[in-house]
Amino acid sequence: VKGANVLVGVRERFDVDYNRFFADLTALCRALGAGSAAEDIAQESILHARERSNQLRDESKLEPWLRRIAARRTFEYLRHQRRHEARGPDDTVVAFLPSDPSVSVDVAAAITRLPERERVAVVLVYALGYEQAEAAAVMSVTRGTVATLLHRARRHLAERLAAYATERDLP
Amino acid sequence: VSRPTGHVSSDRLGEAARHASLDFLRDAERLHVESCERCRRLYGGYRLTDRLLAAPWREVKLPAVELERPTRRAILADRLGGFAAGFEPRTLAPITAIAAIALLVGAAVALPRLIPAPAAGTASPSRTPSMAGGTQAWPSTSSQATPVPQATGSGKAPSKPPEPTPAITPTPASAALALNPARLSGDPLAWSPNGDHLLMWVSGRIQIRDASGRLEGGVAADAAAWYSPSLVAVATRSSGWRSPGTETVKLVDAAGHVAAALPGIYDIGGSSFAALLGSGSGELTIAGQGLTPGASSSEADSTGWRFVLWNGKLSGSHRGVPIAFTRDGRRLAVLHPGAVSGAGVSGWLEIVSVPSLETIAEFPDLSLRVEPGAMGSAYGPDAAFSPDGRYLLASGTLVDVSRGAAVIVGKGGWLADGSLVTASADGLLRWSNGHAAPDPRFPGAGTVEASRHGELIYFYGDERPPLYLDGAGTLHALSLAGVGSIQRLLIAPDGRTIALDGRATDGSSIAAVVSLTAVGPG
Numbered sequence: 001v002k003g004a005n006v007l008v009g010v011r012e013r014f015d016v017d018y019n020r021f022f023a024d025l026t027a028l029c030r031a032l033g034a035g036s037a038a039e040d041i042a043q044e045s046i047l048h049a050r051e052r053s054n055q056l057r058d059e060s061k062l063e064p065w066l067r068r069i070a071a072r073r074t075f076e077y078l079r080h081q082r083r084h085e086a087r088g089p090d091d092t093v094v095a096f097l098p099s100d101p102s103v104s105v106d107v108a109a110a111i112t113r114l115p116e117r118e119r120v121a122v123v124l125v126y127a128l129g130y131e132q133a134e135a136a137a138v139m140s141v142t143r144g145t146v147a148t149l150l151h152r153a154r155r156h157l158a159e160r161l162a163a164y165a166t167e168r169d170l171p
Numbered sequence: 172v173s174r175p176t177g178h179v180s181s182d183r184l185g186e187a188a189r190h191a192s193l194d195f196l197r198d199a200e201r202l203h204v205e206s207c208e209r210c211r212r213l214y215g216g217y218r219l220t221d222r223l224l225a226a227p228w229r230e231v232k233l234p235a236v237e238l239e240r241p242t243r244r245a246i247l248a249d250r251l252g253g254f255a256a257g258f259e260p261r262t263l264a265p266i267t268a269i270a271a272i273a274l275l276v277g278a279a280v281a282l283p284r285l286i287p288a289p290a291a292g293t294a295s296p297s298r299t300p301s302m303a304g305g306t307q308a309w310p311s312t313s314s315q316a317t318p319v320p321q322a323t324g325s326g327k328a329p330s331k332p333p334e335p336t337p338a339i340t341p342t343p344a345s346a347a348l349a350l351n352p353a354r355l356s357g358d359p360l361a362w363s364p365n366g367d368h369l370l371m372w373v374s375g376r377i378q379i380r381d382a383s384g385r386l387e388g389g390v391a392a393d394a395a396a397w398y399s400p401s402l403v404a405v406a407t408r409s410s411g412w413r414s415p416g417t418e419t420v421k422l423v424d425a426a427g428h429v430a431a432a433l434p435g436i437y438d439i440g441g442s443s444f445a446a447l448l449g450s451g452s453g454e455l456t457i458a459g460q461g462l463t464p465g466a467s468s469s470e471a472d473s474t475g476w477r478f479v480l481w482n483g484k485l486s487g488s489h490r491g492v493p494i495a496f497t498r499d500g501r502r503l504a505v506l507h508p509g510a511v512s513g514a515g516v517s518g519w520l521e522i523v524s525v526p527s528l529e530t531i532a533e534f535p536d537l538s539l540r541v542e543p544g545a546m547g548s549a550y551g552p553d554a555a556f557s558p559d560g561r562y563l564l565a566s567g568t569l570v571d572v573s574r575g576a577a578v579i580v581g582k583g584g585w586l587a588d589g590s591l592v593t594a595s596a597d598g599l600l601r602w603s604n605g606h607a608a609p610d611p612r613f614p615g616a617g618t619v620e621a622s623r624h625g626e627l628i629y630f631y632g633d634e635r636p637p638l639y640l641d642g643a644g645t646l647h648a649l650s651l652a653g654v655g656s657i658q659r660l661l662i663a664p665d666g667r668t669i670a671l672d673g674r675a676t677d678g679s680s681i682a683a684v685v686s687l688t689a690v691g692p693g
Contacts (some may be wrong), residue, residue: 030230036427037376040391040407043419095233098226107223108233127228154220155181158188161223162216 010053010062014046021046024063025070028138031096031123032074033112041077045070064137071120071138096127110160118153121146179203179210188217232426347636347650348690352671352683353384354653359661359670359682361551364451365400366622366663368425369670369684377405379425382668384684388427394439396449396551398422402430404447404455404481406439420447420457420481433457433481445516445552448493450500454525455481456493476508482526489528492516494541495554495563498623501525504554504563504572506541515542515566516552522572534575542566553582558589558623567593569602580607584621592627594619599629612646613638618660626666626687630657632673639690642666647690654681 014021025042034041049056049066056065097108114122117139124135125146132150136143179200187195193204193214204210357373368387371378378389392405403425406418420433439446439459448456458478478493480486480503491505494516503525508518517540521533544551554565556572563570569580569591580602583593591602592610599613613619613629621627630637633656636648651657657673667688675681 031228035230036388036390036423039421039429043407095231096228097231098223099229100223100226103223103231105233107219108231111223122224123228126224154185154217154224157220157223158181158185158213158216160216161219162212165215165219166212 010056010059011050013059013062014050014053018046021063021066025066027128028067028070028124029074031127032071032120033078033096034074037077038074041073042070045073048073064134067134067138068140096123098127104164106164107161110157110164114153114156118149118156121149122153125150177203178207181213184210184214185217188214188221191218347648349650349652350685350687350689351652352654352681352685355380355384355670355682355684357682358672359659359684360395361397362661362663362668362670363397363400364664366665366667367400369661369663369668370395370397370403371682377403379403379423379427380684381425382663382684383686387425388423390421390423390427393418394446396447396455397451398449398455399451399453401425404433404449406437406447406457418446420455434485445492445494448496448552450496450525452500453482454496454500454503456503457481458492478505480526480528486526486528489523491521492518492552494552494565495556496525497556497560498558499560502531502556502560503528504556504565506539515540517541520563520570520572520575532572532575534570537570537575537577539565539568539570539577555585557585557591558587562591564591583619584627585623586621586627587623587625592619592621594629612640620660620662620669622662622666623664624666626662628660628662628669630660632656632658639687641687641690649685649690651683651685654683 022039022042025045026038029038029041045066049062049069056062095108095112097103097111111119111122120139121135124130124138125132130138132146133143136146139146179196183196183200184204187193187204189195193201196204204214355371357371357378360370360372360377362369367382369380369382369384371380373389376389377392377395379387381387390405390407392407394406396404398404401424402422404420404422406420408418418437418439420435420437421429422431422433424430437457437459439457445458448458456478458476460475460477476492477488477490479488489505491507493503494506495504496502501524503523505521505523506516506518507521508516517538519533519535520537520539522531523529524531541552541554544553552565554563556563561571561573563572564580564583564585567579567582568577570577580591581593581595581600583591583600585591593600593602593607594617595609596616597609598615598617599610599619600607601610602608615631617629617631619627619629624642626642627640628637629640636650637657637660639647639649641647651671653675654671655674655676655678657671659673660669660671662669668684668686670682670684672680672682
């Protein structure tokens with residue numbers, strides 16, 4: 001009976017907090033690179049989680065669980081897209097980038113070409129403002145791993161942007 | 172400055188950048204940084220990185236080629252660039268030196284072979300392609316002046332003498348006009364009502380491209396239809412393949428961003444055929460065999476097909492399968508199917524008003540069959556009202572919707588002046604006042620597509636070039652570079668662009684858009 005109450009409570013939360021979940025997951029999927037598919041993935045993730053809400057033992061972990069599902073689906077989508085969708089030379093993609101005046105194509109490329117785990121950690125922590133522990137939950141790694149990934153990402157970016165910053169007398 | 176390289180460590184520079192000052196460093200480190208270009212650059216890189224990471228983030232549209240992960244070759248080039256900028260010289264200097272030596276040796280060996288000796292006394296012909304020659308030879312229109320005496324084939328023979336074909340200036344030149352198609356991946360589905368955008372079907376996704384074929388947005392969807400000139404309605408499966416039959420319908424803009432989500436979850440039968448039908452002017456129908464919002468079981472017909480109308484608010488459900496809106500969006504043709512298959516719908520016809528869905532006319536004795544449209548995989552009903560809404564052309568059958576009289580005319584399209592053009596085994600037929608007249612400039616069995624502005628394309632499905640009649644009535648044979656044959660073709664409503672799929676000259680499949688703006692005033 002207790003389990004049933006939890007289940008009912010979780011399902012009610014899906015209905016009551018749908019808009020909040022949808023906005024949160026859409027932002028997450030967009031930040032991870034899903035572009036225009038973000039809303040689809042977010043919606044499918046919520047529906048998927050709702051159907052399987054009986055698998056959730058601790059209601060307080062609902063949001064990290066949802067984010068993990070959305071992140072996993074985004075990565076699956078991106079892998080599928082890379083395999084099956086040939087891009088022409090004139091095609092454009094939507095990238096999630098800092099809104100800084102110094103962001104040019106070179107800077108954007110430096111960020112988007114970071115190793116995937118480093119880029120994801122950067123996006124979750126810096127772009128979406130997640131705590132390192134929250135990012136770790138989404139990435140299914142420890143908090144220490146996230147800290148290491150962020151450190152490496154910052155070093156990689158600094159190395160890649162060194163010449164760019166000097167040539168343009170930045171910052 | 173105790174590292175073997177003599178440089179300040181990256182971590183120390185990073186710490187200094189966090190404090191935004193070199194004063195954080197020890198004196199020896201600071202003095203080194205001030206005199207070392209490499210360390211100064213890296214410090215600058217850290218400063219820029221920290222500024223970027225602290226800024227708010229947003230979505231930016233950029234060229235894909237610039238952002239995609241580089242190939243191994245690009246990575247190597249990047250590293251060599253790093254070497255040139257002063258990074259990791261100890262690691263890359265030997266590799267670069269070896270590569271440079273190998274390149275020099277290779278060049279010394281290969282160059283003499285690559286430079287051909289001039290041939291004595293043999294003047295080679297020019298390789299510049301000739302507009303008049305080659306494989307695109309096609310008889311000039313003047314050689315086709317013999318009229319076809321009687322239309323036969325899929326078109327019904329006219330009972331009265333044909334009216335004279337309107338005088339149209341033939342093409343003065345016999346050469347085919349050379350055009351360069353922009354190749355695309357996927358199946359073209361439908362042009363937007365203003366011809367500015369094209370829907371494509373690619374691996375389970377709907378892509379929205381501009382008239383030049385450039386990708387603007389995309390969304391995962393089972394079906395799509397133009398709701399308005401700027402919004403596409405898409406039906407998206409909610410729960411994956413394991414629980415089919417539940418779809419949500421959204422309106423997305425050209426970038427693929429959701430502008431609105433329609434209320435409810437729909438069972439559209441997992442098929443894209445006839446699921447969504449848009450007027451292009453703000454009306455949309457959603458049809459399926461399952462329950463839709465507002466439906467009751469008593470409303471189902473023998474096949475269970477029902478539909479709802481969305482024009483800013485959702486109507487109650489109505490029996491039947493919508494097949495075509497009038498151009499003003501005020502009336503809708505609905506088929507009440509007795510049988511539905513992937514290849515089409517057969518049933519009797521009803522005309523309803525929009526948005527009330529009240530019956531204007533119904534013809535229970537008129538059996539009509541509507542097949543999927545010309546493009547994509549089972550995409551959209553092949554049915555269109557005449558510009559004045561008096562006639563409906565449905566998969567080759569012309570219906571007078573005021574009387575319910577039907578005649579088989581063959582597949583075709585409506586011109587801007589309300590006249591009908593259809594294809595027959597003997598060529599193009601022009602219909603006027605119930606009579607067909609063959610147009611001798613379009614001989615042989617082909618397929619015709621007409622734009623709303625009056626331009627038309629006649630193509631054959633083989634190596635013969637398509638014939639294009641522009642808005643001024645001038646006929647052109649089109650030579651499409653790289654296109655061997657056309658299987659299906661869509662002309663934009665403004666007549667300025669075509670989308671096609673077929674076979675390339677090398678035998679591979681091809682999809683492309685072709686701008687016709689260079690051809691005549693159309």
